[in-house]
Structure formats: C-alpha cells, structure tokens
Amino acid sequence: MRVLVGMSGGVDSSVAAALLLEQGHEVVGATLKLWGGASDSGCCSVADVDDARRVAQQLGVAHHVFSFTDDFDEHVVAPYVAEHAAGRTPNPCIECNRHLKFDRFLRRALVLGFDAVATGHHARVAVTQAGFELRRGADQAKDQSYVLHVLGQEQLARILLPVGDLRKDEVRRRAAALGLRTAAKPDSQDVCFITASGGRSAFLGARTGLHPADVVDRGGAPIGRVDAVELVTIGQRRGLGAAGGTGRPRYAVEVDVPGRRVVVGDSDDLLRGSVQLAKPSWVDTPPADGSAVLAQISAHGPALVARWATGRVAWTQPQRAVAPGQAVVLYDATDPDRCLGGGTAS
Amino acid sequence: MAPSTHVPGRVVYLDNAATTPLRPEALEAMLPFLTERFGNPSGGHRVAREARLALDEARDEVADVLGCGPGEVVFTAGGTEADNLAVLGVVAARGGTAVCPAAEHHAVLHAVLAAGGRVVGTGPDAAVDPDQLAAALDDLRGEVSVVSAMAANNEVGTVTPLAEVAAVVAERAPGATLHTDAVQAAGWCDLRTLAAPADLISVAAHKLGGPKGVGCLVVRAGTPLRPLLHGGGQERERRSGTQDVAGVVGFATALRLAAEERAEAGDRARALRARLLDLLQRQVGRVVVSVPLERALPGHLHVRVNGCEGEAMLVLLDDAGVCASAGSACASGAVEPSHVLLAMGVPKAEALTSLRLSIGRATTEADVVDAAAAVAAAAAQLRAG
Numbered sequence: 001m002r003v004l005v006g007m008s009g010g011v012d013s014s015v016a017a018a019l020l021l022e023q024g025h026e027v028v029g030a031t032l033k034l035w036g037g038a039s040d041s042g043c044c045s046v047a048d049v050d051d052a053r054r055v056a057q058q059l060g061v062a063h064h065v066f067s068f069t070d071d072f073d074e075h076v077v078a079p080y081v082a083e084h085a086a087g088r089t090p091n092p093c094i095e096c097n098r099h100l101k102f103d104r105f106l107r108r109a110l111v112l113g114f115d116a117v118a119t120g121h122h123a124r125v126a127v128t129q130a131g132f133e134l135r136r137g138a139d140q141a142k143d144q145s146y147v148l149h150v151l152g153q154e155q156l157a158r159i160l161l162p163v164g165d166l167r168k169d170e171v172r173r174r175a176a177a178l179g180l181r182t183a184a185k186p187d188s189q190d191v192c193f194i195t196a197s198g199g200r201s202a203f204l205g206a207r208t209g210l211h212p213a214d215v216v217d218r219g220g221a222p223i224g225r226v227d228a229v230e231l232v233t234i235g236q237r238r239g240l241g242a243a244g245g246t247g248r249p250r251y252a253v254e255v256d257v258p259g260r261r262v263v264v265g266d267s268d269d270l271l272r273g274s275v276q277l278a279k280p281s282w283v284d285t286p287p288a289d290g291s292a293v294l295a296q297i298s299a300h301g302p303a304l305v306a307r308w309a310t311g312r313v314a315w316t317q318p319q320r321a322v323a324p325g326q327a328v329v330l331y332d333a334t335d336p337d338r339c340l341g342g343g344t345a346s
Numbered sequence: 347m348a349p350s351t352h353v354p355g356r357v358v359y360l361d362n363a364a365t366t367p368l369r370p371e372a373l374e375a376m377l378p379f380l381t382e383r384f385g386n387p388s389g390g391h392r393v394a395r396e397a398r399l400a401l402d403e404a405r406d407e408v409a410d411v412l413g414c415g416p417g418e419v420v421f422t423a424g425g426t427e428a429d430n431l432a433v434l435g436v437v438a439a440r441g442g443t444a445v446c447p448a449a450e451h452h453a454v455l456h457a458v459l460a461a462g463g464r465v466v467g468t469g470p471d472a473a474v475d476p477d478q479l480a481a482a483l484d485d486l487r488g489e490v491s492v493v494s495a496m497a498a499n500n501e502v503g504t505v506t507p508l509a510e511v512a513a514v515v516a517e518r519a520p521g522a523t524l525h526t527d528a529v530q531a532a533g534w535c536d537l538r539t540l541a542a543p544a545d546l547i548s549v550a551a552h553k554l555g556g557p558k559g560v561g562c563l564v565v566r567a568g569t570p571l572r573p574l575l576h577g578g579g580q581e582r583e584r585r586s587g588t589q590d591v592a593g594v595v596g597f598a599t600a601l602r603l604a605a606e607e608r609a610e611a612g613d614r615a616r617a618l619r620a621r622l623l624d625l626l627q628r629q630v631g632r633v634v635v636s637v638p639l640e641r642a643l644p645g646h647l648h649v650r651v652n653g654c655e656g657e658a659m660l661v662l663l664d665d666a667g668v669c670a671s672a673g674s675a676c677a678s679g680a681v682e683p684s685h686v687l688l689a690m691g692v693p694k695a696e697a698l699t700s701l702r703l704s705i706g707r708a709t710t711e712a713d714v715v716d717a718a719a720a721v722a723a724a725a726a727q728l729r730a731g
Contacts, residue, residue, distance in 0.1 A: 033680040064657075
C-alpha cells in the first residue's frame with residue numbers, strides 16, 4: 001500500500017513509519033503544522049518538524065509539511081475557547097482527531113493517491129467479517145482509543161495504527177535499535193497549543209477574557225471568590241477559597257459562567273447516575289437500547305459498567321465529576337477492548 | 347493532452363526564483379580561492395595580496411554591472427543581510443521611520459517592523475501604489491528616514507517602476523533614503539537604469555547563478571548608514587568580518603555573465619514562459635495569471651490554479667519530478683497563505699491555490715512541456731478529489 005504517515009516528531013509515529021517500511025509498504029511522511037502561535041509542549045513546533053524530517057531522512061522516505069493552521073483554529077481552538085467560555089470542559093485532542101488528523105489530513109492523503117494514512121496512536125484497528133473494529137492499544141496505560149472514538153467505518157478502512165500492538169517500552173526499544181533520534185524523546189503532554197509558561201489562564205485570558213465569580217454553597221450562601229470562572233472545572237477542589245464551615249472538602253459542582261457563579265458542594269454532590277450524550281458518534285452501528293456497556297469519562301480513567309438507552313448512559317454505580325463537555329466513550333461489555341464510540345456529556 | 351517527454355527520474359527544475367544552479371564558470375572562478383589561494387585579503391603579505399587582488403577585481407566588476415563606484419559596494423552574506431543593513435542601518439544612523447509596501451520580501455518587511463516602521467498597502471499587482479505611499483509619507487511628514495521598495499517581487503515577479511517611487515519620495519519625504527531590494531531583479535534587469543534612483547541596492551548571488559551566502563548592498567556615497575556588524579572594519583567600516591573571497595569571486599562572475607546574456611536570456615525565458623502558459627491554459631484550464639506577463643520578470647509565471655491547493659499540488663508535482671513553489675515557505679517548510687497575494691487583495695482561499703513556475707537559463711522546451719503535463723495531471727487528480 002501507499003501510506004502517508006502523520007509524523008509528529010515523536011517516538012510513536014517515528015516507529016510507526018519504520019514498522020510500515022518493514023512490512024513492505026510504500027511510505028511517505030507528513031508533519032501537520034496545526035498551531036500558528038506560541039507552543040512549548042505540543043506537536044507543531046519547528047523543532048518537532050525537524051525531528052520528523054530527520055527521522056524520515058534516516059528511514060529514506062520523503063517528508064512533507066502540511067499547514068492546516070486555519071482548520072485547526074476553526075475546528076479545535078475556537079471551539080475549545082467557546083466551550084470554556086460556556087463553563088464546559090472540552091477535549092481538544094478529540095476534535096483534532098475528528099476534524100484534522102482523520103478528516104482534513106485523511107482527505108489530503110486520499111486526493112494525493114495514498115491508500116491509507118497511519119499515525120502513532122496507541123490503539124488498534126481490527127478487520128472482521130462485520131467490518132472494522134477500533135480496539136484498545138496493547139499497552140493499556142498508553143491506550144488512546146478514548147480520543148479516537150470519533151472514527152467510523154469509512155475512516156477506519158483507511159487508517160493504520162502500527163504501534164497499537166506494542167507496549168510503549170517496546171516502541172522506545174525499537175526506536176533505539178534503529179538509532180532514531182526520537183527514541184528517548186519525552187511523551188507530549190497536555191494541550192499542544194497552550195504553553196507551559198502561560199498555561200490555560202494566559203491563553204483563555206487573551207482569547208476570551210476571564211471573569212471573577214462568586215463561590216456559593218448549594219443553598220446560595222456566599223463562600224468566596226474566584227478570579228476566573230472560565231477556568232473552574234466540575235470536581236475541582238483547589239483554588240475555590242472554600243474551606244467550608246463543616247471542615248469537609250468542597251468541590252465545584254456547578255459552573256455558571258454567564259451568572260459568574262460557582263456552586264460548591266460535598267463529594268457526594270458530584271455523583272451523577274446517568275448522563276445524556278450529545279453529538280454521538282459510532283464506530284459501527286449504535287449499541288442497542290438497553291444493552292450493557294462500559295463507559296469511560298477520561299482518557300485513562302476506568303471504564304465502568306453502565307446501561308445504554310435512549311441516548312443516555314446510566315452507570316450501575318454513580319460517577320463522580322462528569323463535567324459537561326467531557327467525552328463519554330463506550331466499550332463493549334463482553335469484549336472490553338472494543339470501542340463502540342461515544343459522545344459528549346450534556 | 348500534449349505527449350509528455352518525461353523520462354522517469356528526470357528532474358524538471360522550475361523554481362529558479364527560489365535559487366539557481368551555480369554556473370560552472372562561477373565554480374571554476376571560485377575554486378582557487380577555496381584551495382591554494384586561501385589568503386585573508388586584509389593581510390600584508392603575498393598570500394593576502396593574491397586574495398586582495400581577487401576581491402578588488404570582483405568589486406570593480408560588480409560596481410560596473412550595478413552602475414556604482416567600487417567604493418559603494420559593500421559585500422554581505424547574502425540578500426537578507428543586505429536588506430537588514432539597509433533598513434536598520436539607516437534608521438540607526440538617522441533615526442526616523444522606515445516605510446515599505448506590504449508585498450516586500452520578509453527580509454525588508456520584518457526589518458521595517460522590527461524598527462517600528464510603517465507598512466503601506468500595495469496595488470492589485472503587488473507593486474507600490476504611489477497614492478498610498480504618498481499618503482503614508484504625508485502622514486509621517488518629516489519623520490521618514492528610509493523608504494524601501496523592491497525592484498521586482500520575488501513571488502509574483504512584478505517589476506516596480508522605481509523612478510515613480512523615487513519621485514513620490516522626493517516630493518513627499520525629501521531627503522529620505524531610498525532602498526531597493528533588487529535580489530529577484532538582478533539576474534534579469536539592468537540595474538544601472540532600473541535602480542538608478544535608489545541610494546541603497548540589495549543583490550544576492552544565488553538568484554543569478556552564483557553561490558549562496560554572498561551578496562552586496564550598494565551604498566551610494568553620502569548615504570548615512572551605521573553598520574550592523576562591528577569588528578575589524580572591513581568594507582570601509584560598513585560590514586566587519588573577513589570577506590568570503592571565493593563567494594565574492596563567484597558572485598562577480600555570475601553577475602557579469604548574467605549582464606552579458608541579459609537580452610538573449612530574457613527573450614528566451616519569455617518565449618518559454620509564453621509556451622508554458624499556453625499549455626497550462628489549454629491543458630489545465632481555470633488558471634488565473636496573477637500579474638500581466640509584460641509587467642513581470644521574464645522567467646516568472648505566477649498563477650492560481652482553481653480548485654487546487656498549492657500544498658497538495660507541490661506534492662504531486664514533486665512525485666512527477668517537477669520542482670515548483672506555492673508561495674512563501676515558513677521555517678518548517680509548510681505553505682502559508684502568501685502575504686504578497688493577500689496584499690494584492692486576493693482572498694485567502696484563492697491565495698492558497700498559488701503556483702509559481704520560474705524559468706532559468708537552463709530551462710528547456712521539454713521542461714515546460716513536461717511541467718504543463720504534470721500540472722494538468724495533478725489538477726485533474728486534485729479537482730476529482
């Protein structure tokens with residue numbers, strides 16, 4: 001096959017390209033320039049492009065740089081800002097996979113005559129009689145199926161995830177054996193367009209403005225103030241200036257940005273038995289109403305037993321701190337590595 | 347479609363506006379100074395004198411082609427340094443404000459911005475708009491120290507009527523220094539006439555068959571200029587650092603040859619360009635020419651190919667062995683919407699369909715036939731997707 005490998009300049013995509021070559025594919029590398037602004041943590045700095053290019057040179061494959069900064073701003077950064085401004089908890093990596101890596105980039109690859117794209121994600125695409133399955137990566141600690149749950153059959157038919165069968169230490173071992181300069185490069189962390197020095201507050205402050213808010217208890221009695229209501233996340237405990245009269249820890253249980261108000265409550269007030277999913281997206285057909293599923297609310301959190309019915313996930317045991325905007329990803333209760341898809345907590 | 351003469355593995359190089367192959371005559375002239383004649387021209391002995399002689403002769407040659415005195419030629423490490431020296435050097439010497447049009451090369455544009463200067467809108471052909479320039483100069487009356495206007499645009503190829511610019515400057519900002527970035531023009535235009543009104547002229551060797559990393563700034567006598575680089579006081583205190591003797595010799599050789607061959611090379615390039623455009627219009631269709639050909643440098647063909655993103659086009663052309671350009675490349679190699687096209691008023695989405703094919707002295711008829719066929723095949727593929 002002719003495969004266009006998305007090379008971020010990290011070790012996983014470097015090894016992905018090497019593995020595809022070993023398997024006899026015709027490989028070309030491409031690095032996506034996604035973020036036009038300052039970055040120190042992410043995957044589109046000039047230094048990372050240099051790493052990707054040097055690995056491609058070492059492997060003897062062509063390498064291109066594609067600038068998708070406008071699409072990234074429109075589909076990832078702007079919604080991220082809007083979600084925070086609405087007091088919700090967005091996951092920009094999911095939107096990037098949905099709109100950039102497996103849409104814009106995939107379409108670019110197909111129009112250029114490639115048969116498939118590959119990335120260094122830790123997840124697996126399995127081919128069955130029924131179609132394509134999205135499965136957790138072999139390294140459960142590094143599994144990225146959560147952020148890939150937006151992939152459907154049409155996309156999975158064109159996607160290769162070569163390192164999904166490997167543990168991370170094996171990926172690094174292979175990179176070192178090949179002498180790739182990225183072998184010991186640290187994993188990327190956090191949101192790529194937010195600098196470690198400025199953090200979310202500097203970024204959101206510049207893009208949307210931050211506003212102080214009252215912190216109140218569930219009865220509406222004032223407890224304190226926060227500097228930036230847009231930065232408060234459901235379940236957050238620190239920085240709320242709310243030691244509380246009872247001496248028990250208090251958590252943000254409701255964030256009302258327009259009302260400039262954060263409601264705090266006890267740990268138990270964070271429990272939610274069920275949640276409605278907006279913008280659902282399925283790997284194949286949606287799960288049947290009333291079926292048992294495993295539902296996961298963060299990239300590396302546990303997937304817990306729940307029931308799926310009428311667009312709603314109802315957990316057997318209530319869940320703590322399911323924030324609006326967070327992705328809820330469903331897995332097959334009888335085949336826990338198989339991702340079914342998911343949606344956004346309302 | 348015209349039958350392609352493309353031979354697999356053959357490279358069709360149509361990116362001569364980015365850089366040109368080193369001319370064999372330049373290489374030959376350079377070699378002794380990279381080997382046995384290695385002297386430092388500032389020394390006082392025979393080995394140094396050999397180098398000094400070569401440097402002096404090269405300076406005479408460059409001065410002759412550019413229409414200035416040898417003492418007015420300041421050798422630099424290329425066009426970007428010459429542009430920075432011109433803009434920052436005048437502002438440092440005189441104070442005041444630097445002004446340039448928005449379609450300048452980044453070496454001028456970013457230097458002007460770094461100096462806190464003023465950027466002026468351009469006309470739809472990327473050339474200086476005399477009215478907008480006049481308005482800006484009026485607005486800054488008395489404060490303008492340097493106006494920089496390129497002799498020919500590096501992306502779309504538009505040749506600037508510098509005499510008009512000079513007249514506006516003389517009327518609205520008398521006494522201001524006029525700089526022209528002639529890096530793109532020098533291989534094709536007679537700078538003795540085109541750049542005659544300029545006080546400062548930037549030229550780079552690698553755009554005209556010379557080596558990379560060498561160029562010059564012409565500094566006409568009496569032009570106030572402070573150096574960027576301090577040190578041994580070479581180049582009459584205007585640019586310290588031991589001269590790149592081999593590079594300067596290669597530069598002078600290439601520049602002299604380009605001047606000697608100018609008329610013939612220009613006619614040849616224009617004929618090839620006309621053929622290329624004709625093939626593109628017939629085989630590709632929906633091709634918009636960015637600047638009327640009679641206003642552009644002879645080797646420059648800048649078009650927008652409707653429905654074809656330049657970034658994807660370049661990949662397919664590269665697969666077919668055709669080297670072209672899609673606009674200004676950033677440090678990472680990604681294609682960004684060209685500031686030149688945006689300054690011309692071209693919408694961003696259309697600017698991203700830019701394709702620049704630039705002909706050089708080594709370009710052949712077979713090259714343009716193959717290139718047109720490759721663009722046609724790529725456009726068909728991209729438009730189908």
